[in-house]
Amino acid sequence: MLAQPLVLVDIEIAVGSHVLLRDVNLTIGAGETHILFGPNGSGKSSLLSAIMGLPPYQVTHGEIRLGDERIDHLPVDARARLGLGMAFQRPPALDGVTVKALAQALEADARLADAAAALDLADFVGRDINVGFSGGEIKRWEILKLFLQHPGICLFDEPESGVDLEHIAAVGAAMGQLLGHDASLAERRSALIITHTGFILDHVRADMGHMLVNGELVCSGDPRRLFEHIKAHGYTLPPWASRLGSVTLDERIAQ
Numbered sequence: 001m002l003a004q005p006l007v008l009v010d011i012e013i014a015v016g017s018h019v020l021l022r023d024v025n026l027t028i029g030a031g032e033t034h035i036l037f038g039p040n041g042s043g044k045s046s047l048l049s050a051i052m053g054l055p056p057y058q059v060t061h062g063e064i065r066l067g068d069e070r071i072d073h074l075p076v077d078a079r080a081r082l083g084l085g086m087a088f089q090r091p092p093a094l095d096g097v098t099v100k101a102l103a104q105a106l107e108a109d110a111r112l113a114d115a116a117a118a119l120d121l122a123d124f125v126g127r128d129i130n131v132g133f134s135g136g137e138i139k140r141w142e143i144l145k146l147f148l149q150h151p152g153i154c155l156f157d158e159p160e161s162g163v164d165l166e167h168i169a170a171v172g173a174a175m176g177q178l179l180g181h182d183a184s185l186a187e188r189r190s191a192l193i194i195t196h197t198g199f200i201l202d203h204v205r206a207d208m209g210h211m212l213v214n215g216e217l218v219c220s221g222d223p224r225r226l227f228e229h230i231k232a233h234g235y236t237l238p239p240w241a242s243r244l245g246s247v248t249l250d251e252r253i254a255q
């Protein structure tokens with residue numbers, strides 16, 4: 001599926017009456033890869049879940065657009081059909097559904113063998129999805145799943161966490177291949193990637209980085225520079241980054 005721009009306009013995300021994110025404005029152009037940084041509990045996974053349309057995360061203000069289509073009122077399956085795909089941080093086990101069966105349902109049999117081999121999952125095609133998989137195997141399966149689904153825009157929730165040092169390069173290389181980072185911009189997939197370690201920056205062409213603190217996007221800028229700043233100074237506002245939102249970072253952290 002071809003990449004399309006994903007646009008978030010002034011969105012607020014809540015679970016029941018509890019607001020988790022507010023004033024989020026973000027545009028990921030077709031074929032672009034954006035990186036999302038932020039401390040634990042800042043709302044990164046909630047943001048990805050709300051974009052994907054997963055309950056209980058509700059968009060209570062603003063709009064999410066995929067290409068020309070407004071998607072924030074659509075159920076998760078409709079969003080998937082329009083080209084959104086997500087590699088989950090903690091996906092469920094699917095008893096009775098094998099990797100091979102899902103590949104067949106997605107009409108992706110032809111892609112299965114090579115992609116599974118690249119992710120060292122060739123022996124897993126007959127197994128039920130995530131049943132008895134180790135933490136690292138689950139993460140590799142989530143990337144393989146996106147290879148089968150071929151979405152136009154991929155959301156990755158900490159794809160490296162729990163992956164050992166030998167497999168981490170394979171995960172990074174597979175993500176780069178999935179996103180088409182050796183292809184022209186028109187042939188690439190778009191992506192929004194949550195990372196704490198920054199490992200993915202060695203493997204994909206990241207176009208933009210964003211910092212999320214206390215449920216608000218506070219700044220954006222060059223992803224490598226932003227990551228180096230976070231390593232040196234924590235989740236503080238870099239003087240060179242474009243500031244977003246209406247209050248200062250210190251004010252936001254104090255809230």
Ligand SMILES: Nc1ncnc2c1ncn2[C@@H]1O[C@H](COP(=O)(O)OP(=O)(O)OP(=O)(O)O)[C@@H](O)[C@H]1O
Nearest residue numbers: 015018020038039040041042043044045046047056
């Ligand atoms: N279903 C929910 N009900 C109530 N609160 C929730 C729910 N989901 C998330 N939260 C809260 O929202 C806040 C943000 O959680 P989220 O998982 O999005 O953070 P995160 O930035 O992804 O953190 P981490 O880096 O630790 O994975 C947390 O305080 C969390 O407890």
